Amino acid sequence: xxxxxxxxxxxxxxxxxxxxxxxxxxxxxxxxxxxxxxxxxxxxxxxxxxxxxxxxxxxxxxxxxxxxxxxxxxxxxxxxxxxxxxxxxxxxxxxxxxxxxxxxxxxxxxxxxxxxxxxxxxxxxxxxxxxxxxxxxxxxxxxxxx
Amino acid sequence: xxxxxxxxxxxxxxxxxxxxxxxxxxxxxxxxxxxxxxxxxxxxxxxxxxxxxxxxxxxxxxxxxxxxxxxxxxxxxxxxxxxxxxxxxxxxxxxxxxxxxxxxxxxxxxxxxxxxxxxxxxxxxxxxxxxxxxxxx
Numbered sequence: 391x392x393x394x395x396x397x398x399x400x401x402x403x404x405x406x407x408x409x410x411x412x413x414x415x416x417x418x419x420x421x422x423x424x425x426x427x428x429x430x431x432x433x434x435x436x437x438x439x440x441x442x443x444x445x446x447x448x449x450x451x452x453x454x455x456x457x458x459x460x461x462x463x464x465x466x467x468x469x470x471x472x473x474x475x476x477x478x479x480x481x482x483x484x485x486x487x488x489x490x491x492x493x494x495x496x497x498x499x500x501x502x503x504x505x506x507x508x509x510x511x512x513x514x515x516x517x518x519x520x521x522x523x524x525x526x527x528x529x530x531x532x533x534x535x536x
Numbered sequence: 537x538x539x540x541x542x543x544x545x546x547x548x549x550x551x552x553x554x555x556x557x558x559x560x561x562x563x564x565x566x567x568x569x570x571x572x573x574x575x576x577x578x579x580x581x582x583x584x585x586x587x588x589x590x591x592x593x594x595x596x597x598x599x600x601x602x603x604x605x606x607x608x609x610x611x612x613x614x615x616x617x618x619x620x621x622x623x624x625x626x627x628x629x630x631x632x633x634x635x636x637x638x639x640x641x642x643x644x645x646x647x648x649x650x651x652x653x654x655x656x657x658x659x660x661x662x663x664x665x666x667x668x669x670x671x672x673x
Contacts, residue, residue: 392579394557394558394580395580396583397553397556397557398554398558398580398581398583398584398587399583399584399586399587399590400553400587401550401551401554401557401562401584401587402550402554402583402584402585402586402587402588402589402590402591403550403588403590403591404546404547404553404587404591405546405547405551405554405562405564405584405587405588405591406587406588406589406590406591406595407543407546407591407594407595408543408544408545408547408548408550409543409547409588410543410591410592410595411542411543411546412539412540412542412547413543414543415592415595417604417605417606417607421606421660424653424657424659425657425660425661425664426660426661427657427661428661432537433540434540435540436537436538436540436541436544437540437541437543437544437547438544438630438634438635438638439544440540440541440542440543440544440545440547440548441544441547441548441551441635441639442544442635442639443544443545443548444544444545444547444548444549444552445547445548445549445551445552445636445639446548446639446640447548448548448549448552449552449555449639449640452552464640469642469643469644470644471644471647474625474627475626475627475647475648476626476647476648476651477625477626478621478622478623478624478625478627478648479622479626479633479647479648479651479652479655480622480626480651480654481618481621481622481625481655482618482619482622482623482626482629482652482655483622483651483652483653483654483655483656483657483659484615484618484622484655484656485614485615485616485617485619485622486615486619486652486656486659487655487656487657487658487659487660487663488607488611488614488618488659488663489605489607489611489612489615489616489619490605490606490607491605491612491616491619492564492619492629492630492631493564493565493568493620493623493629493630493631494588494629494630494631496616496619497564497568497585497588497589497592498588498591498592499592500589500592501588501590501591501592501593501594501595501596502592502593502595502596502601503596504604504605505605506605506609506612507605509609509613509616510605510612510613510615510616511616512616513612513614513615513616513617513620514568514616514617514620515568515620516616516617516620517617517618517619517620517621517622517624518565518568518569518572518621518623519572519620520617520620520621521569521620521621521624521625522569522572522573522624524621524625525625
């Protein structure tokens with residue numbers, strides 16, 4: 391097994407432990423955050439804030455230590471705001487609000503044997519496949535235009 | 537709130553490790569989509585997903601219980617399709633846009649995050665009144 395595969399397994403494990411510790415694998419906590427007009431629970435702000443601060447800080451440190459070579463490897467910063475970004479995110483939010491699951495916590499919850507997580511992840515994979523079909527059709531249209 | 541910050545910090549460290557190892561953003565919907573569609577780098581994407589599942593397994597063994605879904609099966613099916621479809625069309629989810637993209641100062645990720653929080657909040661507000669389920673526990 392390559393070192394890279396071991397590293398990404400460790401990254402997934404650490405990511406999952408972070409989700410469990412922060413309570414994000416419990417759908418009721420996520421729905422509580424989205425319940426602005428009811429009993430609002432602000433905890434998800436702390437989770438996102440902690441994750442953003444550590445990721446931004448560590449990436450900046452690594453880039454500074456390793457120099458320009460690493461800076462070129464930074465993930466591209468996407469600044470293109472288009473219809474698919476907004477419509478896709480809006481659709482995602484509806485599913486997130488209905489279930490309290492987003493992709494990370496849902497996949498981590500498979501390990502806990504939560505029956506709802508299996509139902510959700512199977513449906514999510516179907517949605518991903520459907521999006522692939524829609525996007526490849528859209529790309530096909532683009533290539534036929536001048 | 538402290539457990540939220542600590543868990544969030546671990547998520548940030550994990551995203552950094554994934555980026556150092558692969559040069560890519562640790563967005564879970566993107567990793568799952570890539571594992572399903574692209575043959576290259578499939579092993580390292582599957583390894584990340586396996587790590588997530590392993591963390592859930594260890595948590596369940598440690599606590600002796602599974603995370604409780606609050607939603608009925610038909611609603612979960614609809615929600616799953618919407619989440620899978622929406623995250624791929626929108627180019628990311630809570631981790632890819634909400635954590636990694638926002639950290640990089642991406643305006644598109646800020647717009648995406650504001651959008652899915654807004655539609656999520658409206659959905660919870662409606663669902664808690666119409667379905668009587670979900671919403672405030």
